[in-house]
Amino acid sequence: MLGLQPGSSTVVPTSAPVGHRFEPYDSNGGSIAAVCGKDFCIIASDTRQSTGYSIQTRYKPKVFRLNDKATLATNGFAADAEAMVSRIRQRLEWYRHSHGRSMPLHAIARMISTILYGKRFFPYYVYNILGGLDEEGKGAVYSFDPVGSYEREFCRAAGAAQSLIQPFLDNQIMFKNQHSTPEHTVPKPGEMSLPDVLKIVMDSFTSATERHIEVGDGLEMFVVRTPPSAQGEAIGAASVDLKAMGGVEAVGGEDEQEEGAVMVIRRELKKD
């Protein structure tokens, strides 16, 4: 609105024009983590989605099954994550059409890296953790930054509660600051059993839920392993009865799924 200053002949604007700027990014909270073992990999996330202090939903999956040997956890800006996962899935489908098989894990990792770096100057605001089995059937975790720098590791946490979960995993999975004694030998990283790792992952998220406002509501733990049916006698991770622990078949992905290859175990987390 324009007004005239009393006793003045000049027109003085009393309000400035209001500018509106499009903000292309948001941060949607939540946390993800992945841990691998000898013959399995666990990829976990909470299911809360938030903006600031508001909870948008209590169930929004952040972990996506890609195929029998790869599962991807995303964290950061949910809309970018979704767009990125569709692109990855499309590329995996094209790969199957031209090669007649699923893309191996290390190749998916490099592909994600190039997809992310392709948007170097308008990045997908997403932290990714790719978990699964490598071509030798060993558990593998690949972690990425939003512009595609990546690394293969035994375990990784990312997201809002990264700072709470990562030091705990360093201690409990990598056995950092633990030393063997004559009575007790500390195991090597990546040699823990599936049920033991599941317990640590659950504890990590219950701890994070307790102390971080953006983490909570639900927990989804995807277990990738060589399915029990593919082996003669089930050994290692394949012999663990995940169904008895509430595990169900994970859906989604480009391939025809093998039963028991990727299963998901859901747990409740505190909702406050």
Add this chain to the structure above:
Amino acid sequence: MSDITTLNGGSCIAFKGKNCVAIACDLRLGNQALTVACNRDKVFKITDKTYLGMTGLASDVDTLRSAFRYRLNMYRMKEEREIEPETFAHLVSSTLYEKRFGPYFIEPIIAGLNSNNEPFIAAADLIGCLNFAKDFVVTGTASDKLFGMAEGLWEPDLGPEELFESISQALLGALERDALSGWGAIVRVITPDKVIERTLQSRQD
């Protein structure tokens, strides 16, 4: 960047146990990313069974240390007895609140056994808002990491040696993920008849 609460770096943690408490801190003193010293103890003896840990701006830690020494001496002369940890927590709180609108940039934690040898821990923010936790308290630049570690490692009714192991693992784990804390640590376990003080080696980077 020019945040004075994280200028010098450093972290503290206290655990409550069964008839004992533990309090531990790192040893780093820095100027932003530059490490200046690695012998800076952040935990101070208040009485034989009460200890105070302070993190934040190192100069304010020194100022408050002498302020508390003065106030404790006054308390001892007037009352002719040692201060209880509960009482000391309130003394810390009121000392900090006196500077409500120009605060000391420190966050203290208090750990001790009272005259009945019951464990007591407390923490406060920079203007003295007290938190009487029943499990553990943390403060400093690695506080978020310490929360994650402590929430996972702490359990009720730990004895002195178990408490030492838990608090040490919690602190060392957190320090390794914090660039502004580390360079060694000191752990003190306060029991009714003695204080066990141990210096921990840690990564020097």
